Amino acid sequence: MTDIQKTNDEGNLPAVPGKYSLDDIKSFFYLMNAKPDTSIQLLEGRKKITIAEIRDLNERVQRKLENHDLIGQIASINLIFEKGKIQDYATWAEFERETWHTINNKTDSIALTWDISIKLPKYQIPQRHTLKVRIGNSISPKDMMELVFNSDNPSELKEKRAIGVVKVDFIDQVIASELIEKVVTWYDGLKKMPNDKGIQKFMEKNQSLIVGTVFNFIPILFLTIYHYYFIAFCDWGKLTANLNIANIQLFLIVFVAVFYTGKIFAQKFAKWIDKKIDEYKGLSQFEITNGDQNAVHDAQINNNSITKKILTKAGLAIVGTVVAFVIRHLLEHWIK
Numbered sequence: 001m002t003d004i005q006k007t008n009d010e011g012n013l014p015a016v017p018g019k020y021s022l023d024d025i026k027s028f029f030y031l032m033n034a035k036p037d038t039s040i041q042l043l044e045g046r047k048k049i050t051i052a053e054i055r056d057l058n059e060r061v062q063r064k065l066e067n068h069d070l071i072g073q074i075a076s077i078n079l080i081f082e083k084g085k086i087q088d089y090a091t092w093a094e095f096e097r098e099t100w101h102t103i104n105n106k107t108d109s110i111a112l113t114w115d116i117s118i119k120l121p122k123y124q125i126p127q128r129h130t131l132k133v134r135i136g137n138s139i140s141p142k143d144m145m146e147l148v149f150n151s152d153n154p155s156e157l158k159e160k161r162a163i164g165v166v167k168v169d170f171i172d173q174v175i176a177s178e179l180i181e182k183v184v185t186w187y188d189g190l191k192k193m194p195n196d197k198g199i200q201k202f203m204e205k206n207q208s209l210i211v212g213t214v215f216n217f218i219p220i221l222f223l224t225i226y227h228y229y230f231i232a233f234c235d236w237g238k239l240t241a242n243l244n245i246a247n248i249q250l251f252l253i254v255f256v257a258v259f260y261t262g263k264i265f266a267q268k269f270a271k272w273i274d275k276k277i278d279e280y281k282g283l284s285q286f287e288i289t290n291g292d293q294n295a296v297h298d299a300q301i302n303n304n305s306i307t308k309k310i311l312t313k314a315g316l317a318i319v320g321t322v323v324a325f326v327i328r329h330l331l332e333h334w335i336k
Helices: 022-031 051-065 092-097 141-150 154-161 173-188 198-205 207-233 245-278 290-335
Strands: 002-006 016-020 037-043 069-081 086-089 107-119 127-136 164-170
Touching (some): 037 173, 051 107, 051 173, 086 092, 127 173, 164 173, 198 207, 198 290, 207 245
Antiparallel strands (some): 002 016, 037 164, 069 086, 069 107, 127 164
16 A cells, blocks of 8 residues: 655645555546556357347346445447437436337447446545447448558457447456446347358358359350360361361460450359349347338348349359250251
């Protein structure tokens, strides 16, 4: 412990002696906006978040604070909606008064903050603790790239990338640990978001493989069809006497033309598939506003439509290939 004697060098005020602990000093400077100690816990997995779950979290925090000599607290809520719209609620009462069914915006993330002042027996002044919980996407990919290049703090990158974070600025480590444990227990008990199923899951998981296969396979398919027609209708290809420089040059010109035609087609088709897979929408983990409920329905319709378009084009490509081989047999039979 450190003894600090408060004195007045000018002599116009009486000295006020007092003994303060290191934690008292930390608390004093925290109140003067100095940087406090911080404890952070990342929340793993996408969970379903509803108004009832948010209220349950607040009740758990309040029950934990009842175990201490609470001087005062302020709970504030920040919601980030799609297209950059932000809604702040300075108090919990304002949050409860909101009519959520009238909000048609989709929720991207939610941040809850409890600014708490607690008087502990071993401290002479109240201790300020700040509990922050953030769930959802809080940073865009563009901003993330800027942060990667400009930040030297690895923990900051992990915090920004995490789907959920609980953070406590504290003076007393025990209280910080208790609050984090309450939030983590609450989050672990939430319902998990369902994973994508069927064709959508396969395409999203193997996107690069699918795009690369389409890009490299289609030119080979074009050359295979060309060769199939060539051996059927070009008799000079079977006679060594016809293998002169002019014929070889003609063959190479046609070969290169067919290959690059297939490559152009493959590039466009692969780019289209890549774009369509990127257009798959994940189901929103929030069920707070009317917009959140509509977003889930719209995402399901959008994803089914994309899957149908991809399968339709893939089916047409397969049918076109089969038709090309069938036509070759019909022509060969008709000519004979």
